[in-house]
Amino acid sequence: MSTFRPALLTDHYELTMVSAALRDGTADRPCVFEVFSRRLPTGRRYGVVAGTARLIELIRDFRFDADEIDFLRRTGVVDEAAAAWLAGYRFTGDIEGYAEGELFFPGSPILTVSGGFAECVVLETLVLSVLNHDCAVAAAAARMVTAARGRALIEMGSRRAHEEAAVAAARSAYLAGFRFTSNLAAGRRYGIPTAGTAAHAFTLLHTDEKTAFASQVASLGRDTTLLVDTYDISQGIRNAIEVAGPQLRAVRIDSGDLAVIAHQSRELLDSLGATETKIIVSGDLDEYAIAALAAEPVDMYGAGTSVVTGSGAPTASLVYKLVEVEGRPVVKRSEHKSTIGGRKVAVRRHKPTGTATEEVVVPQGVPDRQPNDRLLQRTYVAGGEPAEPVSLDESREHLRQCLISIPWEGLKLSAGDPAVPVTVVPTS
Amino acid sequence: MSTFRPALLTDHYELTMVSAALRDGTADRPCVFEVFSRRLPTGRRYGVVAGTARLIELIRDFRFDADEIDFLRRTGVVDEAAAAWLAGYRFTGDIEGYAEGELFFPGSPILTVSGGFAECVVLETLVLSVLNHDCAVAAAAARMVTAARGRALIEMGSRRAHEEAAVAAARSAYLAGFRFTSNLAAGRRYGIPTAGTAAHAFTLLHTDEKTAFASQVASLGRDTTLLVDTYDISQGIRNAIEVAGPQLRAVRIDSGDLAVIAHQSRELLDSLGATETKIIVSGDLDEYAIAALAAEPVDMYGAGTSVVTGSGAPTASLVYKLVEVEGRPVVKRSEHKSTIGGRKVAVRRHKPTGTATEEVVVPQGVPDRQPNDRLLQRTYVAGGEPAEPVSLDESREHLRQCLISIPWEGLKLSAGDPAVPVTVVPTS
Numbered sequence: 026m027s028t029f030r031p032a033l034l035t036d037h038y039e040l041t042m043v044s045a046a047l048r049d050g051t052a053d054r055p056c057v058f059e060v061f062s063r064r065l066p067t068g069r070r071y072g073v074v075a076g077t078a079r080l081i082e083l084i085r086d087f088r089f090d091a092d093e094i095d096f097l098r099r100t101g102v103v104d105e106a107a108a109a110w111l112a113g114y115r116f117t118g119d120i121e122g123y124a125e126g127e128l129f130f131p132g133s134p135i136l137t138v139s140g141g142f143a144e145c146v147v148l149e150t151l152v153l154s155v156l157n158h159d160c161a162v163a164a165a166a167a168r169m170v171t172a173a174r175g176r177a178l179i180e181m182g183s184r185r186a187h188e189e190a191a192v193a194a195a196r197s198a199y200l201a202g203f204r205f206t207s208n209l210a211a212g213r214r215y216g217i218p219t220a221g222t223a224a225h226a227f228t229l230l231h232t233d234e235k236t237a238f239a240s241q242v243a244s245l246g247r248d249t250t251l252l253v254d255t256y257d258i259s260q261g262i263r264n265a266i267e268v269a270g271p272q273l274r275a276v277r278i279d280s281g282d283l284a285v286i287a288h289q290s291r292e293l294l295d296s297l298g299a300t301e302t303k304i305i306v307s308g309d310l311d312e313y314a315i316a317a318l319a320a321e322p323v324d325m326y327g328a329g330t331s332v333v334t335g336s337g338a339p340t341a342s343l344v345y346k347l348v349e350v351e352g353r354p355v356v357k358r359s360e361h362k363s364t365i366g367g368r369k370v371a372v373r374r375h376k377p378t379g380t381a382t383e384e385v386v387v388p389q390g391v392p393d394r395q396p397n398d399r400l401l402q403r404t405y406v407a408g409g410e411p412a413e414p415v416s417l418d419e420s421r422e423h424l425r426q427c428l429i430s431i432p433w434e435g436l437k438l439s440a441g442d443p444a445v446p447v448t449v450v451p452t453s
Numbered sequence: 454m455s456t457f458r459p460a461l462l463t464d465h466y467e468l469t470m471v472s473a474a475l476r477d478g479t480a481d482r483p484c485v486f487e488v489f490s491r492r493l494p495t496g497r498r499y500g501v502v503a504g505t506a507r508l509i510e511l512i513r514d515f516r517f518d519a520d521e522i523d524f525l526r527r528t529g530v531v532d533e534a535a536a537a538w539l540a541g542y543r544f545t546g547d548i549e550g551y552a553e554g555e556l557f558f559p560g561s562p563i564l565t566v567s568g569g570f571a572e573c574v575v576l577e578t579l580v581l582s583v584l585n586h587d588c589a590v591a592a593a594a595a596r597m598v599t600a601a602r603g604r605a606l607i608e609m610g611s612r613r614a615h616e617e618a619a620v621a622a623a624r625s626a627y628l629a630g631f632r633f634t635s636n637l638a639a640g641r642r643y644g645i646p647t648a649g650t651a652a653h654a655f656t657l658l659h660t661d662e663k664t665a666f667a668s669q670v671a672s673l674g675r676d677t678t679l680l681v682d683t684y685d686i687s688q689g690i691r692n693a694i695e696v697a698g699p700q701l702r703a704v705r706i707d708s709g710d711l712a713v714i715a716h717q718s719r720e721l722l723d724s725l726g727a728t729e730t731k732i733i734v735s736g737d738l739d740e741y742a743i744a745a746l747a748a749e750p751v752d753m754y755g756a757g758t759s760v761v762t763g764s765g766a767p768t769a770s771l772v773y774k775l776v777e778v779e780g781r782p783v784v785k786r787s788e789h790k791s792t793i794g795g796r797k798v799a800v801r802r803h804k805p806t807g808t809a810t811e812e813v814v815v816p817q818g819v820p821d822r823q824p825n826d827r828l829l830q831r832t833y834v835a836g837g838e839p840a841e842p843v844s845l846d847e848s849r850e851h852l853r854q855c856l857i858s859i860p861w862e863g864l865k866l867s868a869g870d871p872a873v874p875v876t877v878v879p880t881s
Binding site: 029031033034035036037038039040041042044045046048049051054056058083093096097100102104142146149150151153154155157158159181183184185186187188189190191192193207208209210212213219220221222223224225226227228229230231240241243244245255256257330333334335339340342345346347350355356357358 | 457459461462463464465466467468469470472473474476477479482484486511521524525528530532570574577578579581582583585586609611612613614615616617618619620621635636637638640641647648649650651652653654655656657658659664668669671672673683684685758761762763767768770773774775778783784785786
């Protein structure tokens with residue numbers, strides 16, 4: 026649907042490396058790059074894989090047109106040989122990785138890109154941009170879904186994120202279990218149900234609150250949500266029921282001490298006979314605020330800023346590292362960083378009851394399989410050809426199942442160890 | 454350059470409000486919406502206006518095509534009357550606001566959108582998405598520029614941000630005074646100088662470090678930067694000078710205790726006769742880490758994650774509020790929020806020396822002008838027609854001048870009051 030061209034969403038140095046590798050004959054050396062994280066954000070017990078399907082589409086469209094190549098030559102980023110190579114570029118290698126909705130932990134090899142050095146290295150920035158953003162939002166959103174204990178969530182944070190990041194954030198939130206988004210582009214692009222009725226501005230536009238409510242009900246019917254906190258909340262609720270009748274679907278409250286107000290609002294609605302009218306709350310809700318409302322008569326939560334900014338962790342710390350060249354593992358040995366070389370295969374080990382106990386990662390080999398192991402990697406691209414995509418709803422269900430499978434401590438909002446330990450088995 | 458269509462980067466409720474307002478006859482009521490922030494992020498002393506030029510271009514392109522309208526009708530977001538209205542939509546109102554690069558404080562009216570209710574309300578999400586993102590990055594970047602005390606900065610955070618947000622982040626960082634970006638799309642779209650040479654992968658690809666360095670120098674010449682920390686930094690520097698000679702432009706170090714290593718590296722380079730070879734450091738640098746390196750022999754800083762994520766404040770808390778309807782000020786009176794009604798005019802007051810002392814904001818009136826006052830609002834759009842844009846370089850210079858004008862305490866990295874107090878003068 027997007028007509029955006031992704032090829033320049035790339036760091037300068039990737040193309041200077043291509044130039045140099047073409048010149049010295051290493052551009053086609055078979056390489057394996059791996060995406061993983063050395064750590065989870067402070068306080069988190071799991072990461073959530075998100076964005077891979079979006080990424081694969083962008084890689085499919087990753088081509089350099091004449092204008093782009095002209096820009097790169099004119100600015101001296103690439104020489105003539107590299108310009109010619111870029112003109113013919115399409116990714117012809119393989120991509121394997123964890124399913125969207127899969128959990129990950131420090132060291133999990135969530136994406137493996139293999140092919141010639143040059144064709145793989147140019148994808149580094151795009152791969153990391155998509156995954157770092159989408160995984161960050163999905164992990165925060167999943168914690169909110171857990172905190173909501175089955176109550177519905179609507180993502181309404183578009184205004185707090187870059188306009189295109191907002192669409193991807195809506196996708197990640199839905200993947201994580203949110204029921205609706207406010208973002209229309211996400212509705213169109215990904216088929217996510219959208220929702221929304223009116224802002225305070227609509228009430229202020231009218232001479233009084235009842236006139237505004239009457240207008241909204243005339244346009245949208247009683248199966249709508251009236252925003253009742255523009256002036257006085259109690260009076261707002263009385264006005265809402267007076268105008269719409271007790272069949273009104275919902276009221277929304279966007280300010281104040283939501284725990285107290287939800288309680289008072291429920292009592293008032295019930296006293297007005299509106300016992301089926303739902304209460305939706307919003308306003309700076311994060312996973313902790315949602316958890317704190319568990320005992321209150323709230324029917325749906327609207328979350329904005331916190332979900333689109335990853336609730337304190339706006340980017341996952343995923344890296345894209347060269348781990349294998351011509352079949353031999355390679356490792357950078359800077360003072361404070363280390364990676365494990367070699368292409369890796371990962372399984373998650375489970376008890377017979379289905380509870381995950383361990384993730385086993387084997388470099389340059391295959392794990393010994395046990396009865397309740399699940400292979401974590403699937404094929405996304407083979408020989409340059411994308412595999413059949415998995416639907417967003419399937420990925421959403423996959424995450425739901427994964428969260429059921431981890432030990433219960435893993436779902437706590439408090440800081441703690443990763444929900445499932447990762448064991449890297451040295452190559453024998 | 455982008456062929457993206459912005460009209461659906463919009464919240465569902467804006468279009469349901471349009472439907473209801475068209476039905477009840479309020480859609481064309483003259484309204485004024487204002488963008489402002491109630492607070493700065495914790496610890497910050499100023500905000501930086503960024504993104505407005507980008508926003509004005511998106512508003513110019515804000516039209517609904519047949520496919521988009523079909524989606525909105527099919528999904529029940531709008532009725533027939535609203536669909537017809539959207540088909541003819543173009544913004545015909547006025548937009549005034551602070552210049553890009555201008556500082557702002559709590560209560561500063563950084564953008565004022567006026568026109569009919571419906572034509573203004575549909576822009577809410579887009580306006581806030583662009584400004585909340587771009588201002589957040591610019592404010593963080595400006596603090597890094599201050600901390601760098603005249604040394605050059607390169608923005609290299611694309612991989613830590615959504616792929617399109619990365620391009621906007623590069624723009625904001627440049628506006629704030631960064632000298633380069635790694636992002637090629639930002640180079641092409643905004644004319645920002647790009648930079649970059651090689652990653653650790655390029656060294657690992659080759660049989661040894663010297664071979665990799667020789668390849669890079671053969672391709673890029675001695676006027677390049679060699680990344681010397683893939684294995685042992687001291688040996689890396691020796692290899693770099695052995696291969697490139699003492700005319701090598703720069704070495705980059707991306708790991709370790711940068712203060713210690715910068716010192717050792719400078720001594721080693723000097724002992725090898727490479728007294729003009731620059732030292733570039735990178736690796737999780739934020740404004741505090743940069744400030745801590747002020748006394749070390751560092752020539753350039755590379756900043757990534759922190760700049761693109763707003764260094765702890767990934768979104769500005771800007772809101773878009775209806776402040777005037779048919780010439781009368783309107784105010785929402787929820788329990789814990791308040792806004793000041795009426796269209797506002799703002800000036801910044803200065804001492805004769807040029808130091809800013811106060812920002813004066815007058816609702817529904819004009820401030821009494823004093824000799825060293827500066828009017829803060831300019832025209833962006835008049836009667837739907839965009840004004841001549843200001844260049845990014847002019848905005849960059851404007852911010853540089855603004856930062857010179859604030860009291861010196863305002864540039865401190867530590868928490869404190871806003872650098873300039875805002876006084877809202879009640880309408881008499």
